[in-house]
Amino acid sequence: MDLKLIKQLILEDKLVRFYQSKAWRSLRINVLERDNYECQECKRQGRVSPAQNVHHIKEVKKHPELALVEDNCEGICIKCHNKEHERLEKYIRKRNPNSSVKSAGEFLCPPGQNFSRFIGERRNGEG
Template sequence: MKTEEVINLIRTDNLMKFYKSKEWKELRLQALERDHYECQSCKRKGKYRRARNVHHIKEVKTHPHLALELDNLESVCIQCHNEEHKRLEKYIKQKRFVNEERW
């Protein structure tokens, strides 16, 4: 997949096709191996957690030309990746008890 194709997929909001591409899967594995499968965010805090995700430091939607740049990637654990994208807050808000009646 050429850089232009990647940029076009991102601009047309077809991220799933990008994340399923051979190029992304190979680069993702390189990033995990480079970082020894350690969460870089936890590591900066003096902690250790195994990384399962690879995060784009500069978001692909705003910087599509950096989507396949190894220097723009870091390995992170699932929790840190969710925190980075504010997914955890969204999940907590959805799980809140709505009914006023409590037994």
């Protein structure tokens, strides 16, 4: 996959096609093997956990020229990857009461139970 196509995918907001490409999938495996399938962020903090994701150190949207550069990638666990991209914010923030769209976490909440309370119990080890 060439740089011109990566830039085009960014402009069209279709970067998912990049992550489905053979070039990315091959690089991803190489990075995970290089990092022994260990989360590099956890390792920096003295912990050990398995890496399931490969993270671009410099974001693809800002640095498309580094999208397929192995030195710009590291194996990382899901928890660290979500933290890096602040993905958990959408589960923590209150949902717009007029919205019918549910966050992924809300699908785990039993019917009839308050979502915020459900999440709080899980965080406190009560559930």
